[in-house]
Amino acid sequence: MNTVSDLWHQFIVISSSVIFIYMSVVIIFYSVLLITSIFQLRREYQLDDEEPYEEILQVSYSKPVSILVPAYNEGVGIYSSVRSLLSIEYPEYEVVVINDGSKDNTLEKLIERFNLVKTNHVIQKKLETKEVKAIYRSTIYEHLIVVDKENGGKADALNVGINVSRYPYFCSMDGDSILERDAFIKVMKPIIESDGEVIASGGSVRIANGCKIESGEIVSVGLPSKPLVVMQIIEYLRAFLMGRIGLSKHNLLLIVSGAFGVFSKQWVIEAGGYSHTVGEDMELVVRLHRLIKERKEDKRIVYVADPVCWTEAPESLTFLRRQRNRWHRGLFDSLWTHRKLMFNPKYGSIGLVSMPYFFFIEFLGPVVELFGYLIIGTSTFLGGIYIEFAILLFLLSILYGSVFSMTAVLLEEWSLRKFPKVTDILRLFLYSLTETLWYRPLTVMWRCEGILHMLRRKQGWGEMIRKGVSNE
Template identity: 70%
Template sequence: MIIIIVVYGAMLVISLLNIRKNYELDEFEPYEELLQSEFTKPVSILVPAYNESAGIYGSIRSLISIEYPEYEIIIINDGSKDDTLEKLIDRFNMVKINRVIRKQLDTKEVKAVYQSTIYPYMYVIDKENGGKADALNAGINLTKYPYFCSLDGDSIIERNAFLKVLKPIIESDDEVIASGGSVRIANGCEIQNGELTKIDLPKKPLVVMQIIEYLRAFLTGRVGLSENNLLLIVSGAFGVFSKKWVIEAGGYAHTVGEDMELVVRLHRLIKEKKENKKIIYVPDPVCWTEAPESIKYLRRQRKRWHKGLFDSLWKHRKLMFNPKYGSIGMFSMPYFFFVEFLGPFIELIGYIILILSIFAGSIYLEYAIIFFLLSLIYGSIYSMASVLLEEWSMERYPKVKHFVILFLVSITETFWYRPLTVIWRVEGMLEMLIGKKGWGEMVRKGVSNE
C-alpha cells in the first residue's frame, strides 16, 4: 500500500507540475502558425470499422472538418456484418477504384478500394475480417504519408486535436515517433453531424464513474509516465505514429491489446537500435468516444483490457528488470506488472481475508477501520485531483454542477465501483490462464445524432 501511494503520489505531483508549466499559455497562435507552416507533416487517418454502422457517419463527419493542412482519411471495413460499408458508400458517394497497394505488412485479402467523389482524400478499404490489428495494417499499406493516426470508428475528434497532438512531433525534428492524446467519454454530450455542440454528464453513475476513471488515467498516470519517456500505452482510440518505425517494428500484432503491444515493441526497438526517440502523451487534444452503459459490456471491456495488458507484458518479458532497456526495463515494465496487472489480484485477496477475518473474529477492528479510511480518503483525493486538473487546465466540464457531481460520485468509488473492476480484472486473469481469448462483442448505439 505504501509503495502504491508513493508511486501514484509521485505521478500526481509530476502531472501537476507539467500541467502547471503549460497553464495559461497562449497556444492559439502557435497552432495557427502550424496551419501555414511548411514543416507541418501530412498525416493519414486510419479508422478501422467492424459493425460500426451506428456511429461511423458521425465519426467520419468529425474528421472532414478538422483543422489540419494536409491529410487523408482511410476507413477500413473489416468484414462488417451490418451495413457499415453500404452507409459509407451511400453517404459519401464512394466509387470503386483501382489503387495499387504496397503490401509492406501482411493482411487478410482486400476485396476492393473505394474513393469518395465528394471528398477525394477519403478512401474505404473493404477487406475480409481479420481483427483490428489486421485492419490497421491494411490501412498502413494504403497510406501515402509519413505519419498515421489510428482512430476508433465510434469516436469524435475535436477540430484542432490533430494540430495539438502533432505539434510535439513537428517541433522535435522526428525525435518523437509516437504521440497520444486524451480520450473523453461522449455519453451524455450533444453531438450533431460529427461536431460536439454541448458537453454534459450522463445520468448513469456507472458512466460518470468511468469519466472520473479516464481523467485519472490520462491526466495523472500518463502525464507522469510520459514526462520521463516511460509511457507504454498510446490509446488505440487516438494516437499518431511514425509509419517508418511502425513498419520496421512489424506493424500491429494480432493480440487482444494491439495498441499497448505496439508501443512496447517500439520502445524495445528504440533501445536495441540505441536511438534517442520518444513516445509521449499530450493532455490537451481530445477524442470523444462511447463508453459502455451496462455492467455486462463494461465487464467484457475490463476483462479484455487486462488480458491485453498481460499479453503485452508476457510477449516482452525479456525487458523486465533488464538494464539494457534502461528505465523501460527497470521501471515501466515492473510497474505495469506488479501494480497494474497483479494489483487487482492482491486487492481481491485483501477483500477475501477481510471478510473471513470478520467472521472468524481475528481482525483488529481499529486497524481495519484506519486502513479502510486511508484507502477511501486516498482514492477520493486521487480521483478529485484528476477532476481538478481537468478543470484547471482544459475546462472541458465548465459547469459547477459537473464538478459537484464528479466529486460526489468519486467519493463512492471505494464502496462499489472499485471492487467490481477488481473482480472483472481478476476474471480476465483467470480466463487468460485457461486459454480463453477474444474481445467479446460490444454493442454500440452511436454517439452522434445524424
C-alpha cells in the same frame, strides 16, 4: 503447538502487513506521478496559451497525416465519426476507413453517405494482411478512402490501412469516436517541433455519453445520467491526467490509446506493424520502445493532455465487464511477449521502471486489492483486534481509490476545463467519493476474472453493442 485460531491470527497479521506495505508503495508511486502531472500539465497549459498553433496550420511547416479508422459493425456511429474527421483543422491529411468484414450496414452507409466509387489504388504491401476486396474513394471528399477487406481483426485492419496510406505519419482511431476540430494540431505539435525525436504522440480520450453531438461535432459537453458511465468518466480523467502525463514526462509511457494516437509509419513498419493480440495498441508501443533501445536511438513517445477524442462508453455492467476483462488480458499479453525487458538494464528506464510498474501495480494490483477486500470482510466479521486491520486497509483503499480520483477531477477543472457547468464538476467530485464503496471493487473483480481467462487461454474481444454517440 499452535492452534487453528493462532495460525489464523498470524495469517491475518502477515497478510494485512503485506497488503499495507504494497498499497503504501503504490500510493507513494501515484503521489509522485500526481505531483509530476500537476506541474507538467500546468506548464503545457500556459505554454499553449502563450504559443498559439497558427504556424502548424501552414502546409510548409506541418507534416501530412493519414487517419486510419478500423471499423467492424460500426454502422450506428460511423457516419458521424467520419464527418468529424473530414472537418478537422489540419493542412494536409487523408482519412482511410477500413471496413473489416462488417456484418452490418457499415460499408453500405459509407457508400451512400459519401458517394463512394471503386478505384484502382496501388497497395504497397509492406505488412502481411488479409485480402483486400475493394478500395473506394469519395467523389465528395477527395481525401476520403474506404477499404473493404476480409475480417481479420483490428490489428489486421490497421496494417491494411498502413499499406494503403500515403503519408509518413498515421493516426489510429476507433470507428465510434468523435475528434475535436483542433485536436490534430495539438497532438501533432510535439512531433513537428521535435524534428524526428518524437515518433509517437497520444491524446486524451473522453467519454461522449451525455454530450450533445451534431453532424460529427461536439456541440456541448455534459454528463450522462447513469452512475456507471459517470464513474468511467472519472476513471478516464484519473488514467489520462494523472497517470499518463507523469509517465510521459520521463519517457516511460507504454500505452498510446488505440482510440487516438499518432505514429511514425516508418518506425511502425520496421517494428513489424500491429500484432494480433488482444491489446495490440500497448504491444506496439512496447515493441517501439524495445526497438529504440536496441538501436540506441534517442527517440520519445509522448502523451499530450489537451487534444481530446470523444468515444462511446459501455452503459451496462455486462459490456463494461467484457471490456475490462479484455483490457487486462491485453495488458498481460504485452508484458509476457516482452518479458525479457523486465529488470533488464539494457532497456534503461523502460526495463527498470515501466515494465515493473505495469506488472506489479497495474497487472497484479487487482489481485492484491481483491485479497484486501476479503481480509477487510473477514476481519470485520471476526471482530476484536481484526477490526483495526479492517479499518486501516479500508482507509488505505479510500486513499488509493477515491482521493486520487477526486484529485483528478480537480485537476481537470484547474487546467483543461472541458466541463463548463459547475454542477457537472460537483457531480463528478461527489461520485468520486463513492468509488471505493462500489465501482472499484467491481472493476477489481472483472480484472481478476481477466487473469483467470488468461490462464485458461481464453481469446477474443467479446461482443460490444454500440448505441452511437450522436444523432446523424
